[in-house]
Amino acid sequence: MGAKAQAEAIDALNAEAFRRLIRALKDKPGFGPALAEAAQDEVVYAVLRRHGILKPSLFERVEAALETVRPMLATHGGNAEVAAVEGNRADIRFLGACDGCPASQLTFYAGVKKAIQDQVPEITEVRQAKSLGGGGADTVHFTSPFANVPGGPWLTALTLKELPDGSTRFLELDGHAIILSRQGDQVTCFKNACAHMGLEMTDGDLANGILTCPYHGFRYALESGECLTAPEVQLQPHTVRVIGNRIEVRIQR
Template sequence: MKVLEEDFTTLAERVDRALASIRDMPESEREKAMELKKSIEAFHELALRKIVRALRETEAGKEVLLKVVEDPAVYAVLLMHGIIKQDLFTRVATVIEEVRPYMQSHGGDVELVKVEGNTVYVRLNGACSGCSLSAVTLKRSVEEAIKARVPEIEYVLMAKDELASGFMPPGIVGADVDLEQSGWVQGPPTSELEEARPVRVVHDEYDLLVVRVDGKVMAFRNSCPHMGLPLHKGLVDGTVLVCPGHGFRFDLTSGECLTAPYVQLEPFPVRVEDHRVWMRLD
């Protein structure tokens, strides 16, 4: 099989070189050469379609067809002529591989999780998952590439286990850094965060409130800006946290106080890395 794969690669390279030389021809000669190419391909396609049609007529023939299609050379030729088509997952995966270098150049990465109907689910890693702004930008790039190349896809969504930072000032940290050496401290694993259920985290003199809301992780000082009372035992109604002291209401997606607009929860930068929450405290 190794020899066949090497032969296939060599032949493909010969085709590429021949096409490159055709592009350098004068226009009149190039048109003749391309017409010859199209005529030969049309002849081959007609013959191949008859072979495939005949094989599909019997169960034994279908088994032979499935076996020979496993050969990369046979698969490539049948694919080129449109006799077989890549499944939707493979087509999306091909696009993902094409955009991955761009993602990696920005300190992130993207993983194809699954394709269901007209919806693609992806998981963003690295800087893509740690910074809400870059995550939006890079996810949009992936979404646009997939929809352009695979028009059957209408939606590109984060996988359910994908969490993004809810507050991450631009430029505060780059990709591929040692978080512990850069002023970040470990928070709880994402598996311990239930939607809209605050978790108290105490680190040295810092008393923090960590909460997962709408697929984002937020971290605030565990102190009501009204009277300084702790908030972790407050009631949560949807995305609104009610202070157990005097009933001040706070929007957990932003920290904004809905009771008194002049006060707001103090947020801390958050980064989600390898299914764990990291917080920048200084």
């Protein structure tokens, strides 16, 4: 059996094991709330989604709808991202040439808003968010799809000026060692601990958004936290939001 076939067989076996486990436990008292709580962990959620155990979140469905209009936006040198999904409202932010374009309102209503409301009828309000760092001090721009995951209080980490595009900072925040990184309009935050042995990576090599652990050479993409050396593990994320020019982090305990 080739390596690809073996990987597919293992993946199928894991999926069937999850399905049988869910069937065996679904009628147990408290199972539903327990599964929902466990799925708030990003890694657990990703694995259960991969195997079809959980349905796509509202955020993911809005993102999928937005993906259908991105080719049209790209022809004008622009793009768009989901800034926030809260209740029945989605906030969409234009990027690139679409940000501030005089025709952006027409593009928004004729393309983006229609696509989202056609494909995600639960979303009844679609708003255009200001670009990252714009707006007043109270303008909220969520940059993490897990911004509503329970955790500690929101803590101010840096300002956008202190984290320019393409930069990474290693900080101590509320007694926790973290890694803050910015790539364009995206800000990410991870626990400063290699997934291999939990060692801090402050002295690791950093190039093109890739951080290499100084101890055993594990390489991580700071845009996603993915481990390029061992794809089955990743950095532990902390949720991030940007309010005006202020970057705030919620530590996941």
